Amino acid sequence: MFGIFDDPNALWVLTGTTLLGVSAGLLGCFAFLRRRSLLGDAIAHAALPGICVAFLITQTRSLGPLLVGALIAGLIGAFVIQVIIKRTKLKEDAALGIVLSVFFAFGIVLLTIIQHSGAGNQSGLDKYLFGQAASLIGSDVRLMAICAALVCVLALLFFKEFKLLCFDSGFAAGIGFRPGLLDGILMTLIVLAVVVGMQAMGVILMSAMLIIPAASARFWTERLGTMIVLAAIFGALSGAGGTFLSTLAFRMPTGPLIVVTSSVFFTVSLLAAPRKGLIAKGYHLIATRGRVQRENVLRSLYEELEETGPGTRTVTIASVAGRRGMNESNLRSTLERLLREGLVIREPDGFRLTEAGLEAAHGVVRNHRLWEMFLMYEGQLGADHVDRDADTIEHFLPRETVGELERFLEIHGLEPRLLPNVHAVDGIDKAEGGTA
Amino acid sequence: MSDSMIIILTGAFVAGSCALLGSFLVLRKLSMLGDAISHAVLPGIVIAFLVTSSRNSLPMFVGAALVGVLTAFLVQFLSHRGVQGDAAIGVTFTTLFAIGVILVSHYGSAVDLDLECVLYGEIAYAPFDVIFIGDQSIGARALWVNGGLFLLNLAFIFVFYKQLKLSAFDPELAAAVGIPVTAFHYMLMGLVSVTTVGSFESVGAILVVAMIIVPAATAYLLSENLARMIGLAVLLGAISSVLGYEIASHLDCSIAGAMASVAGLLFSLALLFSPRQGIVAKAMSRRGLRRQVAEEDVLLWAARQRELISAEGFTMHELRDTHPDEIDRLARALSRLIHRGLLAADRDGFELTTSGREEGVELLRRHRLYESFLGDKLGYDTDHLHDPAxxxxxxxSPDDTTEIERVTEYPDRDPQGKPIPPSQKEKEKEKEREKESS
Incomplete structure (x- = not known):
């Protein structure tokens, strides 16, 4: 299974694709943050005529001259995109699409001319279309390694400048950087990374290496430094993993396997990232919904008792459901939860709050009404910046303000008067510690 | 029908279908979604092949339409989940395309599907794949398929023109008046997928992408009216098809590639020479303005010289001495003024003609009226009036001049005490009055 490490050629390929993943992942972060993810796609397509022209001029298929041709064509493509965006009413999407398809079509024209002239069969130019990682040889990989390392070093050297460019290019201009120049350097690096990878990955899939690791990394962090490291790791793992898979499963091309591997990382990130992931978000949503329901039911029970008087402590499900228009199955499951927590007891004709339940309900109702008071008198209290998602009002407002709010509650006759027997009726302060 | 005719017509039908749909994609800034879909339908085609194990078109259309709509849906899904739009497109289509390539290379030999043919197409084979009804050949399959798709797209846009137009220009308003914007979005994407598939075998994916975006973008630069833009886009697509075929048969190269290249060429022509949007037209109008400013500067200066030192003419020396930094600009204006008959040149120097004098005086009037406006109405210091004016x-404009004159209550002199010459009309009135009194 690990025969790949015995085969020097396979080892070259593995090294090449891993390096590719690192450099593309790293640069992809800047492209991603500049909202230029698809630029790599456009440039990779635009490089094709450059490769063909370089072949026509030099009549060799060695990697160096072809890369120079691709680089020049890619830069011209990037320049034309800028011209179209700046000088016409067409937007970025159209500019990318035009350059991508027209350059590529022109490349196909040149490629077919070369092929029909008979030289193409030896040139092997068509492998740039889909890439052929398996055909990489030592000298190719050495060149790729040099370019990838160069790209990484330059990107890290310009880290601060690129960071500024990505997050606030106006400010960058203000303190004396030239955003146009920086953008040009960034674009050149992107073109270089794409062009170097094309031989292994092919035109279309190379852009995936630029986009997917960066987009995956974005799920895990809010810091650019961390994001870059993560994207480089994702890129490297995709490159190595895809290559490894293709040696296991014969007839499977390496490039697409690398892309699929990185898509797996993306999907895992999309689902499992700690805060932005779908699972974390879903869990948070469900937890919040459950908490809100619990509080709503407690409040409903409490308010029902307030209206019927302290003598009765049993409340029917129908009256609670009617109070907040709660869906009955939700109500039942929430009541089950309160039963488990020991806050209510089941009675023949409904539910009854226990002492602990009354205390909890009192806390919730008091908290809720204090917030209502706060919203009503916000202007007078002069506090305009609080987290209204707050659990307990004491955590967010100074003591004096809470005292004032309590006064307002009394003025409006809204103070929650039903208290558990263990507390004195006037012991509002004692209930403060009650959880919400 | 001759083979070349079949190829050209097929290309024109593909171009037409794409231009119809592309116009809306370009307007809605969704060009790259079109690109994405045209790549992403690949796994749909392969799976349809594998399931039905036939080259029959219908399952392929269904498979592709499903995957195309799935692509649009995934992009939407990801961008609602915090992945920014361009990255959402990139992730979705490269992944689907990679899966497609894997499927093709794994099962390709079994289903007789050639990746290069799918992507780059070989429209040259279009005439050889004919449909039979019974024993009777009724013509090339590609022609029928793409012709049918063209009619389908045409009918869709014809029927829903109003809804599509409103959704393209103002989706919020469209939603507010009850147009199912989302449904139209997915219908459009479904049609893009189907059109892509229809053209895959014959012309390949690049021609589709190029034809979706490029003619529509070209027409967008040439027209300000949606209906005209769509018509123009279809026409440009057809022209690209004809010219592309001619070029390809001369150069012996990919026909689809040549058609797309011609479309690109037409775009660059429009980019440069569009009468209103073009780079050249914009540069020309900037140059025209620069020239007009230089000419007016000379006229104004000459009129002022005449007034100040009662000089009938001026020499190049004087112009250079007073405007050392701008002499090139102004000297070039001199020859244009002579050409326009506003200035006369003789051995001693230059002299304003009668009409040149009139125009110079009018400029002087404008200049000083504006100075009065700045000084009297806006309270500028007298030594800060000249430069802004x-x-x-x-x-x-002349109307503005009249208005400024009214607001400044018809002054005789500017804030620095220099006379404001009367307008041409007033002069004529005065002459009439003189005549009457004499």
Whole structure:
């Protein structure tokens, strides 16, 4: 299974694709943050005529001259995109699409001319279309390694400048950087990374290496430094993993396997990232919904008792459901939860709050009404910046303000008067510690 | 029908279908989604092949339409989940395309599907794949398929023109008046997928992408009216098809590639020479303005010289001495003024003609009226009037001049005490009055 490490050629390929993943992942972060993810796609397509022209001029298929041709064509493509965006009413999407398809079509024209002239069969130019990682040889990989390392070093050297460019290019201009120049350097690096990878990955899939690791990394962090490291790791793992898979499963091309591997990382990130992931978000949503329901039911029970008087402590499900228009199955499951927590007891004709339940309900109702008071008198209290998602009002407002709010509650006759027997009726302060 | 005719017509039908749909994609800034879909339908085609194990078109259309709509849906899904739009497109289509390539290379030999043919197409084979009804050949399959798709797209846009137009220009309003914007979005994407598939075998994916975006973008630069833009886009697509075929048969190269290249060429022509949007037209109008400003500067200066030192003419020396930094600009204006008959040249120097004098005086009037406006109405210091007036005087229309004169209550002199010459009309009135009194 690990025969790949015995085969020097396979080892070259593995090294090449891993390096590719690192450099593309790293640069992809800047492209991603500049909202230029698809630029790599456009440039990779635009490089094709450059490769063909370089072949026509030099009549060799060695990697160096072809890369120079691709680089020049890619830069011209990037320049034309800028011209179209700046000088016409067409937007970025159209500019990318035009350059991508027209350059590529022109490349196909040149490629077919070369092929029909008979030289193409030896040139092997068509492998740039889909890439052929398996055909990489030592000298190719050495060149790729040099370019990838160069790209990484330059990107890290310009880290601060690129960071500024990505997050606030106006400010960058203000303190004396030239955003146009920086953008040009960034674009050149992107073109270089794409062009170097094309031989292994092919035109279309190379852009995936630029986009997917960066987009995956974005799920895990809010810091650019961390994001870059993560994207480089994702890129490297995709490159190595895809290559490894293709040696296991014969007839499977390496490039697409690398892309699929990185898509797996993306999907895992999309689902499992700690805060932005779908699972974390879903869990948070469900937890919040459950908490809100619990509080709503407690409040409903409490308010029902307030209206019927302290003598009765049993409340029917129908009256609670009617109070907040709660869906009955939700109500039942929430009541089950309160039963488990020991806050209510089941009675023949409904539910009854226990002492602990009354205390909890009192806390919730008091908290809720204090917030209502706060919203009503916000202007007078002069506090305009609080987290209204707050659990307990004491955590967010100074003591004096809470005292004032309590006064307002009394003025409006809204103070929650039903208290558990263990507390004195006037012991509002004692209930403060009650959880919400 | 000759083979070349079949190829050209097929290309024109593909171009037409794409231009119809592309116009809306370009307007809605969704060009790259079109690109994405045209790549992403690949796994749909392969799976349809594998399931039905036939080259029959219908399952392929269904498979592709499903995957195309799935692509649009995934992009939407990801961008609602915090992945920014361009990255959402990139992730979705490269992944689907990679899966497609894997499927093709794994099962390709079994289903007789050639990746290069799918992507780059070989429209040259279009005439050889004919449909039979019974024993009777009724023509090339590609022609029928793409012709049918063209009619389908045409009918869709014809029927829903109003809804599509409103959704393209103002989706919020469209939603507010009850147009199912989302449904139209997915219908459009479904049609893009189907059109892509229809053209895959014959012309390949690049021609589709190029034809979706490029003619529509070209037409967008040439027209300000949606219906005309769509018509123009279809026409440009057809022209690209004809010219592309001609070029390809001369150069012996990919026909689809040549058609797309011609479309690109037409775009660059429009980019440069579009009468209103073009780079050249914009540069020309900037140059025209620069020239007009230089000419007016000379006229104004000459009129002022005449007034100050009662000089009938001026020499190049004087112009250079007073405007050492701008002499090139102004000297070039001199020859144009002579050409326009506003200035006469003789051995001693230059002299304003009668009409040149009139125009110079009018400029002087404008300049000083504006100075009065700045000084009297806006309270500028008297020594801060000249420069702003010097910049603005070129852009004040005759109506504005009349209005400024009214607001400043018809002054005789500017804030520095220099006389404001009467307008041409007033002069004529005065002459009439003189005649009457004499």
């Amino acid at each position: 010097d910049r603005v005087e070129h852009y004040i």
